[in-house]
Structure formats: C-alpha cells, structure tokens
Amino acid sequence: ETGVTQSPTHLIKTRGQQVTLRCSSQSGHNTVSWYQQALGQGPQFIFQYYREEENGRGNFPPRFSGLQFPNYSSELNVNALELDDSALYLCASSLTSGVGETQYFGPGTRLLVL
Amino acid sequence: DAKTTQPTSMDCAEGRAANLPCNHSTISGNEYVYWYRQIHSQGPQYIIHGLKNNETNEMASLIITEDRKSSTLILPHATLRDTAVYYCIVPPGSARQLTFGSGTQLTVLP
Numbered sequence: 628e629t630g631v632t633q634s635p636t637h638l639i640k641t642r643g644q645q646v647t648l649r650c651s652s653q654s655g656h657n658t659v660s661w662y663q664q665a666l667g668q669g670p671q672f673i674f675q676y677y678r679e680e681e682n683g684r685g686n687f688p689p690r691f692s693g694l695q696f697p698n699y700s701s702e703l704n705v706n707a708l709e710l711d712d713s714a715l716y717l718c719a720s721s722l723t724s725g726v727g728e729t730q731y732f733g734p735g736t737r738l739l740v741l
Numbered sequence: 742d743a744k745t746t747q748p749t750s751m752d753c754a755e756g757r758a759a760n761l762p763c764n765h766s767t768i769s770g771n772e773y774v775y776w777y778r779q780i781h782s783q784g785p786q787y788i789i790h791g792l793k794n795n796e797t798n799e800m801a802s803l804i805i806t807e808d809r810k811s812s813t814l815i816l817p818h819a820t821l822r823d824t825a826v827y828y829c830i831v832p833p834g835s836a837r838q839l840t841f842g843s844g845t846q847l848t849v850l851p
Contacts, residue, residue: 672838672839723837732784
C-alpha cells in the first residue's frame with residue numbers, strides 16, 4: 628500500500644461527456660503526477676502538479692486539465708470525451724525536494740467511454 | 742531522455758533468482774535508474790532506484806555497471822506473486838515525468 632488513493636475505481640461515460648477523477652496523495656508528499664495507460668501499453672505522462680501549479684505536461688490536448696489543492700490532493704478533468712480516452716488513469720505522488728524523487732502510484736481509475 | 746532497452750519477456754523458476762537486465766547507454770551523470778513493476782491491472786509499484794552504487798532493499802537488489810550504461814534488477818527468490826511487467830526507467834535530470842517503455846514481462850513458473 629502506497630497511501631495514494633484514487634476515486635472512483637471504475638467509471639463509464641459516453642462520448643462527449645466530461646469526467647473528473649480524484650487523487651489523494653501520500654502524507655508528506657507535495658507533487659502529483661497523472662498518467663494514462665491504454666490497454667496493452669505502458670503508462671503515458673499527462674501532467675504534473677507542484678504547489679498547485681502545473682509543472683510539466685506530456686503530449687495531451689488541452690481538454691485534459693487538472694487541479695491541485697492546498698492539501699496536495701488533485702483532480703484530473705477530461706472534457707469532450709472520446710472513445711480513445713478509455714484507459715486506466717493513474718495518479719502518482721512524490722516529494723519534490725530538489726534531490727530527486729520517487730513517485731508512488733495509486734491503484735488507478737478505469738474509465739470506459741462508450 | 743536516456744533510452745532504455747529491456748528484453749520483452751523472461752521466465753524464472755519459483756525460488757530461483759530472477760535477473761532482469763536493462764541497457765541505458767545514453768545515461769547522463771546525474772540521472773538515476775528506477776525500477777517499477779506492474780501486476781496486471783494494478784498501479785505500478787516502485788521497487789528500487791540507484792545512481793552509481795549497488796542498492797539493496799527488502800524487495801530487490803540493483804546492480805549498476807561501473808560505466809553506468811547498464812543495470813540488472815535481481816529478485817533473489819522469485820515467487821509466483823513476482824509475475825509482472827518490470828520497467829527500467831531513467832528520468833531526465835531536469836524533468837520529473839516517468840517515461841515507461843514496453844518493459845519486461847517476467848513470468849515465474851511453479
């Protein structure tokens with residue numbers, strides 16, 4: 628157990644809808660990263676939040692957005708859902724300290740877009 | 742990013758040591774080598790990381806060659822629960838995202 632929790636565990640949406648996924652980081656961690664894992668592939672980096680600011684972004688369109696709250700928890704929002712957005716969405720928390728950091732992953736939210 | 746190369750799959754007998762290799766010939770001097778594993782449909786699990794010296798923890802040992810161009814993850818006594826995809830990752834020094842390749846599918850056989 629990493630102490631990183633995600634909700635919901637599973638979600639079914641239809642194309643065009645919007646979805647919000649939530650992540651609670653491990654105690655003491657100040658950074659949250661989000662990844663998308665399509666079936667049969669490795670996780671792909673979406674973006675990272677540090678001190679409530681976006682701190683790096685992968686190759687994902689603007690309809691993927693996020694927030695980080697003062698307690699370091701985070702949300703991933705996806706607008707105008709497409710069928711290809713069906714995937715496992717992973718959240719990872721870490722402590723950014725300037726020395727290097729280890730990311731600890733939550734169990735993921737499985738999203739199915741119909 | 743330092744590119745990593747891993748075998749696609751490996752088998753190991755239960756109770757024996759599993760040695761998983763990784764090549765990272767373009768690694769820079771300040772870049773760490775991280776190992777994660779992912780059991781089917783679960784979130785990736787951190788195993789171990791290192792910079793230059795060999796590292797050991799309760800899960801595994803990490804052996805990094807002197808030139809740092811390759812490393813080996815060692816699971817000393819593999820169990821069936823160690824069956825997973827193992828990822829070797831070298832995050833670039835200035836960025837913090839993890840780039841997952843295809844990894845190595847380790848199957849521990851009874």
